[in-house]
Amino acid sequence: MTVENKKGRFGKFGGQYVPEIVMPVLNQLEEAYEKYRRDPEFLKDLRKYYVEYAGRPTLLYYADKLTKYYGGAKIYLKREDLLHTGAHKINNALGQALLAQRMGKKQVIAETGAGQHGVATATVAALFGMKCKVFMGAVDIERQKLNVFRMKLLGAEVVPVTTGTGTLKDATSEAIRYWAAHIDDTHYIIGSAVGPHPYPTMVRDFQSVIGQEIRQQIQQETGGRLDYMIACVGGGSNAIGTFYEFKDDAQIKKFGVEAAGRGPAIGDNAQTLSNPNSRPGVLHGAYSYLAQDEDGQVIEVYSISAGLDYPGVGPEHSMFHEQGVVEYVGINDKEALDAFQLLCRTEGIIPAVESSHALAYLEKLMPSTKPEEVVVVTLSGRGDKDVQQVAKVLGEEI
Amino acid sequence: MTGVENKFAELKKAGKKGLIIYITAGIPDADSTVQLVLEAEKAGADMVELGIPFSDPMADGPVIQKASYDAIQKGMNLHRVLDIVREIRKKSQIPLVGMGYINIMLNYGFAKLAQDAKEAGLDGFIIPDVPHEESGELKKACRDNNLHLVEFVTPGTTDQRIGETCSTADGFIYCVSINGVTGVRKIDYSPINRVISHVKKQTATPCAVGFGIGTPEAAVEAAAEADAVIVGSAVVKNILEGADQEAMKLIASMRQALDNSYHK
Ligand SMILES: Cc1ncc(COP(=O)(O)O)c(C=O)c1O
Numbered sequence: 001m002t003v004e005n006k007k008g009r010f011g012k013f014g015g016q017y018v019p020e021i022v023m024p025v026l027n028q029l030e031e032a033y034e035k036y037r038r039d040p041e042f043l044k045d046l047r048k049y050y051v052e053y054a055g056r057p058t059l060l061y062y063a064d065k066l067t068k069y070y071g072g073a074k075i076y077l078k079r080e081d082l083l084h085t086g087a088h089k090i091n092n093a094l095g096q097a098l099l100a101q102r103m104g105k106k107q108v109i110a111e112t113g114a115g116q117h118g119v120a121t122a123t124v125a126a127l128f129g130m131k132c133k134v135f136m137g138a139v140d141i142e143r144q145k146l147n148v149f150r151m152k153l154l155g156a157e158v159v160p161v162t163t164g165t166g167t168l169k170d171a172t173s174e175a176i177r178y179w180a181a182h183i184d185d186t187h188y189i190i191g192s193a194v195g196p197h198p199y200p201t202m203v204r205d206f207q208s209v210i211g212q213e214i215r216q217q218i219q220q221e222t223g224g225r226l227d228y229m230i231a232c233v234g235g236g237s238n239a240i241g242t243f244y245e246f247k248d249d250a251q252i253k254k255f256g257v258e259a260a261g262r263g264p265a266i267g268d269n270a271q272t273l274s275n276p277n278s279r280p281g282v283l284h285g286a287y288s289y290l291a292q293d294e295d296g297q298v299i300e301v302y303s304i305s306a307g308l309d310y311p312g313v314g315p316e317h318s319m320f321h322e323q324g325v326v327e328y329v330g331i332n333d334k335e336a337l338d339a340f341q342l343l344c345r346t347e348g349i350i351p352a353v354e355s356s357h358a359l360a361y362l363e364k365l366m367p368s369t370k371p372e373e374v375v376v377v378t379l380s381g382r383g384d385k386d387v388q389q390v391a392k393v394l395g396e397e398i
Numbered sequence: 399m400t401g402v403e404n405k406f407a408e409l410k411k412a413g414k415k416g417l418i419i420y421i422t423a424g425i426p427d428a429d430s431t432v433q434l435v436l437e438a439e440k441a442g443a444d445m446v447e448l449g450i451p452f453s454d455p456m457a458d459g460p461v462i463q464k465a466s467y468d469a470i471q472k473g474m475n476l477h478r479v480l481d482i483v484r485e486i487r488k489k490s491q492i493p494l495v496g497m498g499y500i501n502i503m504l505n506y507g508f509a510k511l512a513q514d515a516k517e518a519g520l521d522g523f524i525i526p527d528v529p530h531e532e533s534g535e536l537k538k539a540c541r542d543n544n545l546h547l548v549e550f551v552t553p554g555t556t557d558q559r560i561g562e563t564c565s566t567a568d569g570f571i572y573c574v575s576i577n578g579v580t581g582v583r584k585i586d587y588s589p590i591n592r593v594i595s596h597v598k599k600q601t602a603t604p605c606a607v608g609f610g611i612g613t614p615e616a617a618v619e620a621a622a623e624a625d626a627v628i629v630g631s632a633v634v635k636n637i638l639e640g641a642d643q644e645a646m647k648l649i650a651s652m653r654q655a656l657d658n659s660y661h662k
Pocket of ligand 1: 087088089113114115116117191192193232233234235236237238239306307308352354355380381382
C-alpha cells in the first residue's frame with residue numbers, strides 16, 4: 001500500500017481508517033494532545049498522579065535467585081506489577097483521563113479483554129469524578145467475573161458485547177460504535193497502542209515512562225550496561241513503553257513476546273508479528289499486521305492469557321518488526337505457565353499470565369548469555385487476577 | 399455517464415426522489431441475493447447497495463452486524479459477491495454499488511478489485527472506514543476503471559471537510575443522518591438537512607441520506623433536502639427473518655410515499 005497521508009504513520013503502518021463521523025473527534029483529540037503534551041502544567045499534573053497515586057517510579061528489581069537459577073546474564077525485573085490496580089495499564093488510563101478532563105468530557109469509555117484496562121479506566125473515572133462505561137465481550141465477562149465486579153465497585157457500568165465472537169475485538173468495535181454516537185461528551189480511552197491516529201502515539205507516550213525509568217535505574221545499577229530487553233505484546237503498549245526509549249540503541253537486543261497459545265494452526269495462537277501466516281491489514285482504524293483469513297476476515301485468536309488475545313498489534317510494532325528494531329517471538333501456554341510458577345517459587349512474585357510470556361523467553365535466551373551481560377524483563381502486571389484460572393489449568397480445586 | 403449518474407439524471411428530470419436499498423450479499427444465500435435485488439428493483443428501488451460482509455463492521459448496528467456474520471459463516475466473500483453482480487447483470491441494469499470495509503478490499507488488491515468489479519458490472523464502492531484522507535490509492539484505482547468511490551458527510555462534518563469532500567466527490571454523496579451506526583430509529587433530520595443544503599451550494603453531485611430510515615414516513619422526512627434516501631437495516635431485518643415479501647412491501651410503500659410527496 002502506498003501512503004499519501006503521512007499523519008500518524010509509522011513507516012507505512014498506522015493511519016486513520018474510521019467512519020467520517022469519528023474524524024472530527026479524532027482531529028479534536030489530536031489537537032488537544034498536541035497542545036497538552038507540551039504543556040508544563042499538564043505534564044506536572046500527570047507526574048503528580050504517577051507518583052502520588054499510581055506509585056511511580058516502579059522498582060527495577062535485581063532478581064538474584066532467578067539469575068542464579070539460569071546462571072547467565074544478570075536479570076532485572078521492571079516492576080509494573082507494583083502499580084496501583086496491578087498493571088501498566090494505569091499509566092495510560094491516567095494520561096488519557098487527564099486529557100479527557102482538560103477537553104471537558106464528562107464520560108470515559110473503554111474496551112477490555114481480561115478486565116485490567118477496564119479496571120484501570122474505572123479507577124481513574126472514579127478518581128476524576130467521570131462517568132464510565134466499559135465494553136466487554138460476553139465470553140470474557142464469564143471468564144473474568146472478579147474484574148467485572150471490581151469495575152462495578154468502582155462505579156463503572158460494564159456493557160456486555162454479544163456480537164461477533166463476543167471477545168476483545170468485538171468489544172473494541174462496540175466501544176468505537178458507542179463513541180461515534182456520543183462524541184460530544186465522551187472520550188474513548190483505548191487500552192493499548194492500537195487504533196487510529198493519534199492513539200498509538202499517545203498511548204506510547206504515556207507508557208514511555210517505563211523505558212525512561214529503566215534508563216535511569218540501569219545507570220545506577222550497572223553503570224548503564226544493558227544487553228537485552230524483553231516485554232510481552234498483546235496490542236503492544238507495555239512493550240512499546242519499554243522499548244521506545246531504547247529504539248536507537250541498536251546494541252541492545254529487544255524481544256517482543258507474543259502468545260503462541262496451543263500451537264501454530266490458525267486460530268490456536270495470538271501471534272501477529274511472529275507468525276509467518278499473518279500479513280498487514282486494517283482493524284480498528286489502523287493499518288498493521290493482522291491475523292486474518294484468505295478473504296480478509298479477522299480471525300478469532302487464542303491464548304491462555306486474555307490480555308494477549310488480540311488479532312491485531314500496534315502499528316509502530318509493525319514498523320519495528322520490518323526494520324528489525326525489535327525481534328518478535330512466540331511463547332506458548334505451557335511455557336508461560338512454567339515461567340509463572342518458576343517466578344512464584346524463586347522470587348516470591350506472582351506475575352500476570354501476560355507477563356509470564358516475557359519471563360518464559362528467558363528460558364530460550366539465557367543459555368547463550370554471559371554473566372557480565374544484563375537483561376531487563378518488563379513485568380507488566382501482577383498475577384492475582386490469574387490465580388483462579390491457573391489453579392484450574394493445573395487441576396487444583398480452590 | 400455511469401449507471402449511477404444516468405439514474406440520478408433520470409430521477410431529476412422526472413422530478414422524483416431516489417430510493418436506494420441496501421442488501422447484505424449472501425443471506426440467506428447467493429441465489430436469493432440475486433432474486434432479492436431483482437425484486438427490489440420491481441418494487442421500486444432505483445439503486446442497490448450490495449453489502450460485502452466483514453467480520454468487524456465498525457459502522458453497522460446489530461441488524462447488519464448479524465447479517466454480515468451469518469453471510470461469512472455461509473462462505474460469502476468478495477469473489478462471490480462479484481459473481482452475484484454478474485448474475486444480476488444478466489437480467490438487470492439497475493445501478494449497483496458494493497458496500498464493504500477497507501480490509502476486504504485491501505486483501506483483494508485495489509487495482510485488481512477495480513478491474514474485476516468493473517468487468518462484473520458494479521458501478522462503484524461505498525467504504526465507511528475510509529475517510530478522504532486515506533482514500534487516494536483506492537479512489538485512483540476506481541477512477542481508472544470508471545467506478546465511483548462514494549464519500550460521506552455527517553451532521554458533525556466541519557465546513558472545511560465539507561469543502562474538501564465536495565471538491566472530489568463523484569457518483570453521489572452519502573449523507574449520514576446521525577452520529578452513530580446503521581439501524582432503524584427515530585431521527586431528527588434537521589441537522590443533516592442543514593449540511594445537505596450547504597453541500598448543494600458547492601457541488602452538483604447528488605446527495606443520498608442514510609442511517610435510521612425504517613418507515614415510509616421517515617423516508618419522506620429524510621428526503622426533504624436530498625436527492626435520494628438509503629434504506630438498509632429495515633429491509634435486511636425482514637430478510638434475516640425470512641420475510642422477503644415484507645421487505646418488498648416496505649420498499650413498495652416507500653416508493654409510493656416518496657412519489658406521492660415529491661413527484662411533480
Ligand atoms: C498485565 C498485562 N500485561 C500485558 C497486557 C497486554 O497489553 P499490551 O500489549 O498493550 O501491553 C495486558 C492486557 O490486558 C495486561 O493486563
